[in-house]
Amino acid sequence: MPDAVLDDISHRRFNPLTGAWLLVSPHRTKRPWQGQKEAPSNSKLPDYDPKCFLCPGNKRAQGDSNPQYKNTFAFVNDYSAVKEEQQAYEPAAANEDDVASLLLQAQPATGRCYVLTFAANHATTLADMTTEEIVPVIQAWTRIYASHMSTSHPLKAQAARALEQIPVNPDAEVGKPKQQLRYMQIFENKGVTMGCSNPHPHCQVWTVSNLPEEPAKEIDQMSQYHKSHGRHLLGDYAKLEMEKEERVVWQNESFLIVCPWWAFWPFEVLVIAKRHVRALVDLTDDETVRFAEAIQEITRRYDNLFETSFPYSSGIHQAPLDCTEEEAETSWFHMHFYPPLLRSATVRKFQVGYELLAESQRDITPEQAAAKLRACGGELYRKSLQ
Amino acid sequence: MPDAVLDDISHRRFNPLTGAWLLVSPHRTKRPWQGQKEAPSNSKLPDYDPKCFLCPGNKRAQGDSNPQYKNTFAFVNDYSAVKEEQQAYEPAAANEDDVASLLLQAQPATGRCYVLTFAANHATTLADMTTEEIVPVIQAWTRIYASHMSTSHPLKAQAARALEQIPVNPDAEVGKPKQQLRYMQIFENKGVTMGCSNPHPHCQVWTVSNLPEEPAKEIDQMSQYHKSHGRHLLGDYAKLEMEKEERVVWQNESFLIVCPWWAFWPFEVLVIAKRHVRALVDLTDDETVRFAEAIQEITRRYDNLFETSFPYSSGIHQAPLDCTEEEAETSWFHMHFYPPLLRSATVRKFQVGYELLAESQRDITPEQAAAKLRACGGELYRKSLQ
Ligand SMILES: O=P(O)(O)O[C@H]1O[C@H](CO)[C@@H](O)[C@H](O)[C@H]1O
Ligand SMILES: O=P(O)(O)O[C@H]1O[C@H](CO)[C@@H](O)[C@H](O)[C@H]1O
Numbered sequence: 001m002p003d004a005v006l007d008d009i010s011h012r013r014f015n016p017l018t019g020a021w022l023l024v025s026p027h028r029t030k031r032p033w034q035g036q037k038e039a040p041s042n043s044k045l046p047d048y049d050p051k052c053f054l055c056p057g058n059k060r061a062q063g064d065s066n067p068q069y070k071n072t073f074a075f076v077n078d079y080s081a082v083k084e085e086q087q088a089y090e091p092a093a094a095n096e097d098d099v100a101s102l103l104l105q106a107q108p109a110t111g112r113c114y115v116l117t118f119a120a121n122h123a124t125t126l127a128d129m130t131t132e133e134i135v136p137v138i139q140a141w142t143r144i145y146a147s148h149m150s151t152s153h154p155l156k157a158q159a160a161r162a163l164e165q166i167p168v169n170p171d172a173e174v175g176k177p178k179q180q181l182r183y184m185q186i187f188e189n190k191g192v193t194m195g196c197s198n199p200h201p202h203c204q205v206w207t208v209s210n211l212p213e214e215p216a217k218e219i220d221q222m223s224q225y226h227k228s229h230g231r232h233l234l235g236d237y238a239k240l241e242m243e244k245e246e247r248v249v250w251q252n253e254s255f256l257i258v259c260p261w262w263a264f265w266p267f268e269v270l271v272i273a274k275r276h277v278r279a280l281v282d283l284t285d286d287e288t289v290r291f292a293e294a295i296q297e298i299t300r301r302y303d304n305l306f307e308t309s310f311p312y313s314s315g316i317h318q319a320p321l322d323c324t325e326e327e328a329e330t331s332w333f334h335m336h337f338y339p340p341l342l343r344s345a346t347v348r349k350f351q352v353g354y355e356l357l358a359e360s361q362r363d364i365t366p367e368q369a370a371a372k373l374r375a376c377g378g379e380l381y382r383k384s385l386q
Numbered sequence: 387m388p389d390a391v392l393d394d395i396s397h398r399r400f401n402p403l404t405g406a407w408l409l410v411s412p413h414r415t416k417r418p419w420q421g422q423k424e425a426p427s428n429s430k431l432p433d434y435d436p437k438c439f440l441c442p443g444n445k446r447a448q449g450d451s452n453p454q455y456k457n458t459f460a461f462v463n464d465y466s467a468v469k470e471e472q473q474a475y476e477p478a479a480a481n482e483d484d485v486a487s488l489l490l491q492a493q494p495a496t497g498r499c500y501v502l503t504f505a506a507n508h509a510t511t512l513a514d515m516t517t518e519e520i521v522p523v524i525q526a527w528t529r530i531y532a533s534h535m536s537t538s539h540p541l542k543a544q545a546a547r548a549l550e551q552i553p554v555n556p557d558a559e560v561g562k563p564k565q566q567l568r569y570m571q572i573f574e575n576k577g578v579t580m581g582c583s584n585p586h587p588h589c590q591v592w593t594v595s596n597l598p599e600e601p602a603k604e605i606d607q608m609s610q611y612h613k614s615h616g617r618h619l620l621g622d623y624a625k626l627e628m629e630k631e632e633r634v635v636w637q638n639e640s641f642l643i644v645c646p647w648w649a650f651w652p653f654e655v656l657v658i659a660k661r662h663v664r665a666l667v668d669l670t671d672d673e674t675v676r677f678a679e680a681i682q683e684i685t686r687r688y689d690n691l692f693e694t695s696f697p698y699s700s701g702i703h704q705a706p707l708d709c710t711e712e713e714a715e716t717s718w719f720h721m722h723f724y725p726p727l728l729r730s731a732t733v734r735k736f737q738v739g740y741e742l743l744a745e746s747q748r749d750i751t752p753e754q755a756a757a758k759l760r761a762c763g764g765e766l767y768r769k770s771l772q
Contacts, residue, residue: 003492005473006475006492008472008473009475009494010467010469010494010495011475012495013490016488016489016491021599022599023467023468023495023594025466027469030465031464033583034583034584035581036583061417079416080414081740082396083396086394086395087394087395089391089395099622099626100626102402103402103622103647104626104647105399105400106392106397106398107397108395108396108397108398109396109398109410111396185740185743187740187743188739189736189738192421194736194738195421195422196421197419204739204740206744212407213406213407213744214744215744229482229488236488236489237489239485240489261490313742315739315742315744317743336742336743352575353580353581353590353699353700354590356600356699356724357571357600357701358569358573358592358599358701361467
């Protein structure tokens, strides 16, 4: 460990995926906390809730009824942030003589937003589910991604193979929007702390007409790295972390879980494909199982860490739905987990004043976080309580 | 209003200060909210709390005693995120043959963090204070900023004048760190929702050895605008918004309060100096009063909006402590307010899944927010309840 001194001093670390620095203050964990406490979520939920708009057979907010689905079920969000059809808007071209054209820039955004449940059981979470139960979730992600890819996509052969080989689940088929969209973001908000308004296990899938800021930054950074060094940023990074070991939480043949060097959230992790997987459609059947294992492993460890249903936002970054050969080749499949808890089930890290106005800041180091997450494998803590 | 259509459709807006786009989904406010509720902060606090570590005369966490101060009082944070002295760390130079030097980059960070109270009264807030009571706060900010500027600073004459003219408050004098620091961030976290652990009215002042990400982005964007157009970005913007009026909340001779075109938080505002003020030390005595008026006005309107003590993080952006002539000339004094509440005292906007993984997203438009903030001037709602 050449950098043991960083365990003790304030320093900045560089995030090569976004190109931004963040402040790390390891000694700050000593300060007493008298602020807001989160509500720990240990309440026992029923397996079926007649009022839940995601449970099988129930009515949704706008009147549709859910089928008696078995594992995953997908539908268009009743309150989508983007829609397929709306009034046209033609942005004004930038014009030196018109300050408004420089400073009040807008562009239309269309798309389609889905909700996708992970299981029929209202009371379960990914941490409670087995690897075998998580596989259908990844298959649903893969089918929804594959069916939304452009017909000229560099990975269209892989998409065709995936659609052929993955069993059809009619409850998770959503058709295709009329217009080709540019990007798909699969993400989960888990827990009330992360703005989730329904505990029924589910994620969201937003497909949009533009490449959003975060994936655009990552693709740009990865592509610059590839041009400068002739290798892939995340490929190099996964190899390096496997050698160093100090930030590794867990791994199997296909996936590596690390607390990244540049992690912002206290127990943030990155799940990285070990080989050059560009998108879900590149995963072999075996890799799908390995990915399910990785998701099972990290969500269970999270819950074990503070013996609570651990809140987080997570999401997949992969090749855009409509992209060039270069973008597809630059993409390296990975999943981010951003959990807010810092010290216990009730004390979180706030991303506020200094963070919003100046720069991201964290207290414990990623190495300390990785050590804690390595130490809490084993059975889900709730199992032995039941 | 040429852009009335934007009131109704999903679109992206461009933030020229950071160079990033965000997603605006005006129709989304219609969705019902069943998620987390914030605790409204209407509890009546005592004017003096013997357990508060900021009240006059009390003992602090690490044993020091506060003086019987009258208005503002400043001290070095007992749990600073950066310190003046620490073990040395020499970052390795980037080296093509050593992947770690490319992907595990760190640099040391030093500095000094202060806490600055706004008033002796434990139960007050900026919204409760009069303009005359806020003036000493701005004077304390100005003196602390002036006394930390480098001796070669392009605004050193202005600093000398400010230090001479602003009355000395011994309770707010903090001396000067041994080493010259690069940047000072003055910010306030208000309310438990914003990670504030003590309701006693106060802000923080972090002085750091580097230029943090957010001000660096802004200086860069403002400097590019200046080079391309020969005018100041925020000067042009303030003029444009005064003409358009639809995003203006309030103004006086010296300051303009707007819900910026690119606002991310539901009721985010930007307080902009109308003339080219580069830093606090540029303010005339009259402008200091005008700035105090602006702060009073926005914090009171915030509280009136949902009849609650409105949580927010706010902070000042101005010329760095140690900077070139060009950086100083590019800087344009402004203050950001980032408040999380969306629909009521208990329903906030969450910056979670899509926002963290893909792109910032907002529901109501800045124009709708400005209209609401324009409509809630007048006396502080609490006054008539007392
Ligand atoms: O310094 P405080 O008030 O204890 O802490 C608060 O402000 C800091 C600066 O924005 C944040 O890093 C902390 O997460 C927050 O709780
Ligand atoms: O779509 P939901 O679950 O109602 O809403 C949640 O996730 C969205 C996407 O991250 C956020 O914009 C909302 O603030 C959050 O409450």
